[in-house]
Amino acid sequence: MNPTLQGVKQRFGIIGNSQALNHAIQIAMRVAPTDLSVLINGESGVGKEAFSKILHQLSPRKHEKFIAVNCGAIPEGTIDSELFGHEKGAFTGAQDKRKGYFETVNGGTIFLDEIGEMPVGTQARLLRVLESGEFIKVGSSEVQRTNVRIVAATNRNLLKAAEQGRFREDLYYRLSTVPITIPALRDRGDDILLLFRKFATDFAERHRRRPIQLSEDAQSLLQRYPWPGNVRQLRNMADQLSVLAIEDIIGAHDIVQLIPDINNNRLPALRQEQSEDARASSTKEDTTLLVKMFIELKQDINALKKVIGHTDTSVYREDLPLDNHTFMPNKEMKWEPTKDDAKSLVVHSKEDIPNAEEIEDSLSLMDMEKQMIKKALDKHQGRRKNAAEELGISERTLYRKIREYDI
Numbered sequence: 001m002n003p004t005l006q007g008v009k010q011r012f013g014i015i016g017n018s019q020a021l022n023h024a025i026q027i028a029m030r031v032a033p034t035d036l037s038v039l040i041n042g043e044s045g046v047g048k049e050a051f052s053k054i055l056h057q058l059s060p061r062k063h064e065k066f067i068a069v070n071c072g073a074i075p076e077g078t079i080d081s082e083l084f085g086h087e088k089g090a091f092t093g094a095q096d097k098r099k100g101y102f103e104t105v106n107g108g109t110i111f112l113d114e115i116g117e118m119p120v121g122t123q124a125r126l127l128r129v130l131e132s133g134e135f136i137k138v139g140s141s142e143v144q145r146t147n148v149r150i151v152a153a154t155n156r157n158l159l160k161a162a163e164q165g166r167f168r169e170d171l172y173y174r175l176s177t178v179p180i181t182i183p184a185l186r187d188r189g190d191d192i193l194l195l196f197r198k199f200a201t202d203f204a205e206r207h208r209r210r211p212i213q214l215s216e217d218a219q220s221l222l223q224r225y226p227w228p229g230n231v232r233q234l235r236n237m238a239d240q241l242s243v244l245a246i247e248d249i250i251g252a253h254d255i256v257q258l259i260p261d262i263n264n265n266r267l268p269a270l271r272q273e274q275s276e277d278a279r280a281s282s283t284k285e286d287t288t289l290l291v292k293m294f295i296e297l298k299q300d301i302n303a304l305k306k307v308i309g310h311t312d313t314s315v316y317r318e319d320l321p322l323d324n325h326t327f328m329p330n331k332e333m334k335w336e337p338t339k340d341d342a343k344s345l346v347v348h349s350k351e352d353i354p355n356a357e358e359i360e361d362s363l364s365l366m367d368m369e370k371q372m373i374k375k376a377l378d379k380h381q382g383r384r385k386n387a388a389e390e391l392g393i394s395e396r397t398l399y400r401k402i403r404e405y406d407i
Contacts, residue, residue, distance in 0.1 A: 016191035020183035031178045032058035039175045040153040042182035045230030048153040052111040064108035072117035090139025102146045109149045116156035185227040199238035217252040370405045
């Protein structure tokens, strides 16, 4: 009898109904009965090991051994011995012959967590196992065979690591016969509240207490927070609040005491190896929006001057640079970014721009940006994709701005 999606969730303790999560579970259910290798992608704390258990328990190997190995927790000098075994005297301290995981788990499943931390030399040995089912113990010349299914997981961009020479590209493609991507908690919407309720109830049952509940402002705060630690962090918060709460109803102020910067930290958590590129892209898009604001402001000032009789439009010249950006005379803005790009936007002085007039500093840039976003959304009847194109930014940045300004 084929398992159902809801049945798999209940069996493996998976809470949530987001579309991305359901899609990941359905892929795991389809590939589980095969012997194909699987690469599970996802940030730390999203529950990658739970998916490895789905792949094993729903496979013909379910009655054989399953072992989870954290590649990042094993020292580089001993990982080959742990995985493939060693002969007596193979290295200092090897006083006895030892079987490795690929020998002891023969017929079962090995889950290699944090595969991106595996040394390059060990990667070559693993590739041989994947391609031919063969391995050699450390200190031996005898080829042995194993019938093990390999499920790997990572929170890194392995293709980027391959470009940098830290991961074998051929191993990446051999592992990712079927990739599964588990969504981050911040991308799962109402699942955050479902998970919190589950964790709070579990804690209350263990300690025979009444479960805590969230007020509306607390719920809104949790849904806005990016959860860099994902489900693991949410579970810890639920346990802490259950212990420390004086009242059964938890307000936003109670959560702020645990995470003081929760109101300011609304940006999505970035993976370590992608943070620099993603941050540069976000900065450029923010700069695009600010530059457009200044252009519209200058154009409005020029139009106003014409109305009151001042027709000299030299206050705004598209050919003059504004903080390392050169405005082109067409509708598209082009610039060559520098290392200090977007750190500040400096309006040139009167000496740089003839006949320029002082602009009062009382005008809030945040208000201007908010109005521009509202105008674009109204123009396109709430279609965010079209509004983002109108503003010259990505949909991701637009979503962030909408949440930031509570539009």
